[in-house]
Amino acid sequence: MASDHGRSVASMFGRIAGWYDFLNHFLSLGLDILWRRRLVDHIGVSASGSPRVLDLAAGTLDVSLEIARRFPRARIAAADFCLPMLTQGAQKLARRGVASIAPVQADGRALPFPDETFEAATIAFGIRNIRPRSEAYAELLRVLRPGGRLCILEFGSGKQRILGGVYNLYLNRLLPLLGKVFSKDDGAYQYLADTIREFPDAPSLAQEMRASGFASVNWERLAFGIVVIHVGVKQG
Numbered sequence: 001m002a003s004d005h006g007r008s009v010a011s012m013f014g015r016i017a018g019w020y021d022f023l024n025h026f027l028s029l030g031l032d033i034l035w036r037r038r039l040v041d042h043i044g045v046s047a048s049g050s051p052r053v054l055d056l057a058a059g060t061l062d063v064s065l066e067i068a069r070r071f072p073r074a075r076i077a078a079a080d081f082c083l084p085m086l087t088q089g090a091q092k093l094a095r096r097g098v099a100s101i102a103p104v105q106a107d108g109r110a111l112p113f114p115d116e117t118f119e120a121a122t123i124a125f126g127i128r129n130i131r132p133r134s135e136a137y138a139e140l141l142r143v144l145r146p147g148g149r150l151c152i153l154e155f156g157s158g159k160q161r162i163l164g165g166v167y168n169l170y171l172n173r174l175l176p177l178l179g180k181v182f183s184k185d186d187g188a189y190q191y192l193a194d195t196i197r198e199f200p201d202a203p204s205l206a207q208e209m210r211a212s213g214f215a216s217v218n219w220e221r222l223a224f225g226i227v228v229i230h231v232g233v234k235q236g
């Protein structure tokens with residue numbers, strides 16, 4: 001059962017679902033495509049087997065599609081609690097004839113999968129939206145097999161000054177304005193800027209993952225730390 005916060009997040013993504021892909025690529029100058037590719041570099045599954053991979057907060061399925069492209073034999077569960085986002089993604093699956101991705105409407109805090117189902121899990125630009133994050137970590141840990149990796153792609157903390165403050169100006173002023181003009185949604189891109197500003201920095205997020213039970217936690221900063229990939233392992 002989604003919390004009040006969850007319901008308002010799901011409804012916000014529902015309102016912008018039709019614009020989501022365009023705005024992602026436009027506002028990041030296309031860099032988001034490279035960031036998702038880099039995330040998938042980290043999942044550590046074998047291309048020769050038929051690994052089960054969970055893409056949580058899958059949205060319009062861009063990470064799931066990248067996993068399917070790189071690992072054609074993988075079976076991918078794409079979980080998100082916002083049906084309009086999954087519907088946009090499902091249209092891409094139909095257009096491209098991809099059958100290895102199963103969209104599943106589910107809350108990351110209560111995943112409808114048995115224990116130890118997945119060899120790897122990804123979450124791109126999703127963990128920032130889940131409250132409390134500890135409940136998502138607990139579920140991810142439960143559904144991962146021992147040795148499986150959790151790979152998180154997320155914005156770095158917006159508290160950090162990047163590129164002499166130019167990025168911060170973009171994030172706090174220009175991005176909410178551009179998002180509003182295109183998506184006609186007053187709050188969605190202000191919410192994006194606010195949650196990035198409040199998000200923990202890379203060492204703190206790593207510490208949070210360790211405290212939740214993940215081992216061998218590491219991170220990689222991309223684009224001067226505008227985004228960060230964290231990887232943690234479920235111990236055997």
Ligand SMILES: C[S@@+](CC[C@H](N)C(=O)[O-])C[C@H]1O[C@@H](n2cnc3c(N)ncnc32)[C@H](O)[C@@H]1O
Binds near residue numbers: 013079081130
């Ligand atoms: C910024 S989008 C990211 C989508 C996709 N991963 C990508 O890379 O573009 C965040 C997604 O997280 C989903 N989300 C937020 N909280 C969630 C939760 N508790 N359970 C499942 N999905 C959630 C939203 O519905 C939205 O589709």
